Amino acid sequence: MSAIAAIFQNMPEIMLRAIVVGTLVSLCASLLGVTLVLKRYSMIGDGLSHVGFGALAIATVLHVGSASTAVSLPIVTASAFILMWLTEKRRMQGDAAIALLSTGAIAVGTLLFRFSDNQYQDICNSLFGTASMALLTDSDMWITVGVSAVVLVLFVLFYTRIFSVTFDRTFAKATGVRVGAYSMMLAALTAVTVVIGMKMVGAIMVSGLIIFPALSAMRVTKRFRSVMIVSAVLSLVCFFSGFFLSLLIEAQPGPAIIAVHVVSFLVCALTGFLRTRIRARKNRGIVVEPPCRAGESGPER
Amino acid sequence: MALITFEDVGLSYGGDNVAHDVRFSVNAGEFWGIVGENGSGKSTLMKALLGLIPCASGRIVMGEGLKPNEIGYLPQQSMIQRDFPASVEEVVLSGTIGYRGLKPFYGRRERALAAKNMEMLGLLPLRKHSYQELSGGQQQRVLLARALCATKKCLVLDEPTTGLDPVVTAEFYRLLHTINESGMTIIMVSHDVEEAVRSCSMILHLSCHPLFIGTAQAYKNSPVGRKYLKETTV
Numbered sequence: 001m002s003a004i005a006a007i008f009q010n011m012p013e014i015m016l017r018a019i020v021v022g023t024l025v026s027l028c029a030s031l032l033g034v035t036l037v038l039k040r041y042s043m044i045g046d047g048l049s050h051v052g053f054g055a056l057a058i059a060t061v062l063h064v065g066s067a068s069t070a071v072s073l074p075i076v077t078a079s080a081f082i083l084m085w086l087t088e089k090r091r092m093q094g095d096a097a098i099a100l101l102s103t104g105a106i107a108v109g110t111l112l113f114r115f116s117d118n119q120y121q122d123i124c125n126s127l128f129g130t131a132s133m134a135l136l137t138d139s140d141m142w143i144t145v146g147v148s149a150v151v152l153v154l155f156v157l158f159y160t161r162i163f164s165v166t167f168d169r170t171f172a173k174a175t176g177v178r179v180g181a182y183s184m185m186l187a188a189l190t191a192v193t194v195v196i197g198m199k200m201v202g203a204i205m206v207s208g209l210i211i212f213p214a215l216s217a218m219r220v221t222k223r224f225r226s227v228m229i230v231s232a233v234l235s236l237v238c239f240f241s242g243f244f245l246s247l248l249i250e251a252q253p254g255p256a257i258i259a260v261h262v263v264s265f266l267v268c269a270l271t272g273f274l275r276t277r278i279r280a281r282k283n284r285g286i287v288v289e290p291p292c293r294a295g296e297s298g299p300e301r
Numbered sequence: 302m303a304l305i306t307f308e309d310v311g312l313s314y315g316g317d318n319v320a321h322d323v324r325f326s327v328n329a330g331e332f333w334g335i336v337g338e339n340g341s342g343k344s345t346l347m348k349a350l351l352g353l354i355p356c357a358s359g360r361i362v363m364g365e366g367l368k369p370n371e372i373g374y375l376p377q378q379s380m381i382q383r384d385f386p387a388s389v390e391e392v393v394l395s396g397t398i399g400y401r402g403l404k405p406f407y408g409r410r411e412r413a414l415a416a417k418n419m420e421m422l423g424l425l426p427l428r429k430h431s432y433q434e435l436s437g438g439q440q441q442r443v444l445l446a447r448a449l450c451a452t453k454k455c456l457v458l459d460e461p462t463t464g465l466d467p468v469v470t471a472e473f474y475r476l477l478h479t480i481n482e483s484g485m486t487i488i489m490v491s492h493d494v495e496e497a498v499r500s501c502s503m504i505l506h507l508s509c510h511p512l513f514i515g516t517a518q519a520y521k522n523s524p525v526g527r528k529y530l531k532e533t534t535v
Contacts, residue, residue, distance in 0.1 A: 038385060157405045164395040168381055174351040175399035175451050176370030222431030223388040 017141045018253070022239045024148035025200050026209065028193045030235030031155050033214035034227055035166050035186060044083050044187070046207040047098035048194045051079040053203035054105030055195075056126040057112035069143045072195050079105075080191035084183055129202035129254030136199060144196045151189050158182070163224055201254030212261035213238070219265075219272035238264050302364035304329045304455060304486055305350070309359035312345045318357070319345045322510045327503075329365060329454065332481045333488045334497030334517070336529070337507040343490045346507065347457060350488070365454070370399045373452030375444050377459050383433060389443050390428040393419055396450030411450075418446040422476065438469035445476070449485075456480070458489040462496070474500050494533050498526070 036042055055072035064071055079101060087094035109126075116122045125135070155162070164172040165182045173179045190210070197206040217230035242257030249256075303326035310323040320342030327333055335343045348354045350361060352369040363369060373396070396418075397411040407415075419425050422442045427435065432443060441461065448456055458477075462470040477500065481487050491497045497504065497517075504520040506513040512525045520526035 038382070160395065160401075160405065160407060161398060163387070163391065164398050167385055167387055167392065167395060168376065170353065170376055170380060171374055171395075171447070171451075172398065173353055174370065174372065174374040175396070177398060218384075218386055222386045222433060223429075224386055224391050225388075227386045 014136070017136045017138070018243065020141055021136055021144045021196070022200055022243055022253075022257075023236060024144055024152075025193070025197045026213075026235040026239040027232055028148045028151045028155075028189075029197055029206075029209040030213035030231040031228060032151070032186070032190055032193055033210040033212075034217070034224075034231050035162055036190060037211060037214040037218070038166050039186075041087070041186075041190075042207070042211050043095055043098050044080070044087070045190055045194060045210045047083060047102045048076055048080055048191055049198065049203045049206040050102035051105045052076050052194050052198045052206070053126050054109035054112075056198070056203070057109035057116075060116045060122050060126075061112050067139070069140065069195060069199075072198075073147075073192060076195050077188055077191040080187040081184060084187035088180070088183055125202070126198070127202050127204050129198075129200055129205070129252055140199055144199070147192045147196050151193060154185065154189065158185070162186070167224075201257055205254050205258045208258040208261055209235070212258070212265055216261070216265045216268040219268040220275075234264055234268075303327060304363070304365050304367055305488075306362040306364065307359070308362060310346070310349065310356050310361060311358035312342060312349055312354075313357040314345050314354070318509075320507060320509055321358075323359070323507070325505060325511065325514045327455075327486060327488060329486055330481070330484055331486055331503050332477075332501045333486075333503045333505060334494075334501035335488065335490045335505045335507060336492070336494045336497050337512075339492070341507045342509055343507045344459065347459060347488075347490050351457060367454050371452050371454065373448035373450070373456045375441075375448045375456065375458040375461055377463060378437070378440060378444070379463075381440075381444070385433060387432045388428065389419070389424055389430055389432060389435070390415065392432050392443050393424070393428075393446045393450060396447035399451050414450055415446070418449045421449075422446045436469075437465055438473065441465065441469075441473060442476070449480070452485075455486040455488065458487065458491075460491055461489060462491075462493065470496070494529055498530065 033045075036045055052072055055075040056068055058075070059068035059071035062071065083094070083098060083101065086097045110123065113119050113123050113126075161172070161177055161182060164175075164177055165179050169179050193210065194206050197209050200206075201209060213231040213235040214227070216234050217227045221227055221230050238260045239257055242260040243253050245251075245260065246253040246256035305327040307323045307325050311321040312319050312323075319340070323346060335346065337343045345354070349356050351372060351374055393415045394407050394411060397407065397414055401407075401411060416425070419428055422445060424439075424442060424446055427439065427443075432440060435443065445461075448458075461477075462473055465473065474496065477487060477489075487501075489497065489501065498521055499517075501517050504513060504515065504517050504526070505511055506520070506525055506529065513520055513523055515523075521530070
């Protein structure tokens with residue numbers, strides 16, 4: 001623990017930046033993740049992260065330095081719109097479109113990094129996250145604060161409509177909700193979350209930040225709002241434990257955070273499994289997941 | 302003026318003409334059954350009524366102050382994800398979204414409406430339960446409560462009893478009767494013609510164009526009705 005204390009003492013600003021960015025990114029990713037996973041859009045997040053890698057390559061070649069976010073934001077957002085449009089309109093198999101875009105972006109990005117002065121270091125940082133998050137600059141932090149404020153505010157304001165569109169798109173459309181607009185908004189929010197999340201855990205793992213907390217939360221709770229809350233809390237807990245773990249063992253924070261997410265998912269899955277078993281045993285004689293039956297007594301607790 | 306009037310409606314789906322010359326009016330308080338074989342255009346007609354797809358020709362006119370987004374829709378259950386985490390209350394409340402305007406959250410009025418409909422359908426004890434853990438009949442009642450939250454005048458049901466066993470089906474139709482008697486107009490798309498004839502006051506038999514439009518009693522005695530009833534019961 002003294003190692004962490006020493007880092008805190010010597011580099012308070014770096015720690016502060018890392019914690020601010022980490023907290024906000026974890027929150028945004030975990031909330032959006034629930035909707036993305038439920039709408040079967042998880043792979044869009046994954047595809048966008050690869051596009052993000054390509055965008056970072058462009059930023060590196062252009063030598064924009066810490067303004068790389070300004071380059072990658074529009075590129076990734078535009079790709080998100082295209083992917084969402086392709087998926088919604090069924091112009092193309094959605095998953096195939098994502099694979100095309102992902103691999104294409106990785107290929108072009110890797111080639112572009114050829115022109116950077118520090119090819120392998122840059123590729124590594126883009127893929128696996130900046131070492132110890134120490135390279136996060138002040139502008140990175142402020143961009144993250146701004147972007148995540150927008151994501152969180154929009155999410156809270158449209159929460160009930162997001163639920164409606166996610167649960168039953170057709171019903172939402174019939175009641176006059178503009179479902180197309182909400183899909184596009186989700187795409188844009190995912191894109192900006194991927195861009196700011198990449199700084200933290202790297203392009204390869206950023207979709208983990210989005211998908212893991214949602215999946216873990218769904219193992220242990222079966223109501224929408226509690227899934228959201230559990231997802232957010234898990235995401236924060238995993239970020240902090242992963243981050244401090246990485247300081248302790250002097251590893252990169254990105255992989256450490258995602259590794260903690262893996263552990264948390266396993267714990268949640270086991271909890272969910274045991275709970276179902278115990279409930280099934282208690283209710284022996286009453287079908288737990290009845291397809292349909294008379295009596296309508298409901299699952300007993 | 303009628304609640305809903307179909308004026309020479311023609312419909313196409315994916316470029317194919319699926320229905321044409323649909324002309325009839327639904328009056329307030331009626332219970333319509335739209336029957337026909339698969340591919341007869343009945344689902345497409347329902348989608349057009351809900352405003353999900355445009356009419357290829359003709360138009361659907363709403364009267365008595367009914368707005369297209371104020372129709373309560375009960376979709377087929379297969380349209381809903383089985384593993385979706387949502388409580389009964391969350392699902393029912395989401396029915397109020399259409400007339401809430403730009404308010405971001407559910408207010409007292411929405412909660413009261415949801416509570417009223419949950420009570421009517423016997424869902425209050427289940428309000429905190431998870432939708433995915435309910436039986437098929439209970440899930441259907443939840444979706445019905447949500448549809449009731451979305452409308453004051455007109456319900457549209459899409460094959461509401463598919464996958465339900467006979468006892469639950471009978472119970473469900475009893476509920477529909479109670480709702481209909483309270484003044485709610487109901488339009489039900491169903492392949493279960495026997496049940497439709499028993500429950501509905503009016504029948505539209507569609508087979509790309511209307512083969513029969515009239516009361517359920519008249520349908521039973523009409524050549525087309527007798528033929529179809531016999532075919533489906535054998």
